[in-house]
Amino acid sequence: MSEIEYEADHVKHSVGGRSGHIFRRFFHMGMAAIPWAYYVHGESIADLISVTPLQFVSVIGIAAIILEIFRMKFGILIVGQREYEKHQTSALAWGAVSIALTIVALSPWEGSGDNHAGWLTIPIILSLTFGDPAMGEARRMGVDNRTVYAIGTIICGLIWIGCGYFLGTPYWMALLMGPLTMAAELPKLKWIDDNATMLLIPLAVVLIIAPFL
Numbered sequence: 001m002s003e004i005e006y007e008a009d010h011v012k013h014s015v016g017g018r019s020g021h022i023f024r025r026f027f028h029m030g031m032a033a034i035p036w037a038y039y040v041h042g043e044s045i046a047d048l049i050s051v052t053p054l055q056f057v058s059v060i061g062i063a064a065i066i067l068e069i070f071r072m073k074f075g076i077l078i079v080g081q082r083e084y085e086k087h088q089t090s091a092l093a094w095g096a097v098s099i100a101l102t103i104v105a106l107s108p109w110e111g112s113g114d115n116h117a118g119w120l121t122i123p124i125i126l127s128l129t130f131g132d133p134a135m136g137e138a139r140r141m142g143v144d145n146r147t148v149y150a151i152g153t154i155i156c157g158l159i160w161i162g163c164g165y166f167l168g169t170p171y172w173m174a175l176l177m178g179p180l181t182m183a184a185e186l187p188k189l190k191w192i193d194d195n196a197t198m199l200l201i202p203l204a205v206v207l208i209i210a211p212f213l
Helices: 003-012 017-030 033-047 053-074 091-109 121-140 145-167 173-185 194-212
Strands: none
Touching: 017 121, 033 053, 033 091, 033 121, 053 091, 091 121, 091 194, 121 145, 121 173, 121 194, 145 173, 173 194
């Protein structure tokens, strides 16, 4: 199956059909609000249940795992999910747990209350929330692979450059992380979703170089 057929098949077998697919895309991009909520309102949100912001992120990650176990056990699908996700870990769960892991893992290098908080975490998460849907939609429209790769690299690279301007992320990282994040989307594996690989592979690289930044 070609990558174009792969994307078309996913739309066809999404709960809710075309409408479900659109919901899935908007929900995916909506995850961009997560770092904003954490770094801007994390303290006030966490205070509601008397934990620290980082503990709250861990609670969300643990809750996502528990809920996913029950969802798979009973074969529950929500709007936008695909039939094959009925009894295997869904893209939503992979994304939620991987975002939580990214925030927790990079917390030693980041704060939660200054202008530069999230200077490493935010570009990783935004590259997923905007880069992945852009590449998927380009494939669905029949764009050739080379152009799809260029689109993914440019979008992810621009996100890192934007974070360089607003958050102080080193600009040179765009040259590394743009192509790397795009490449992390390419493998189509049954046991792990690209919502995880597009976060965890860049996270691993950033963790290795973070002590030198």
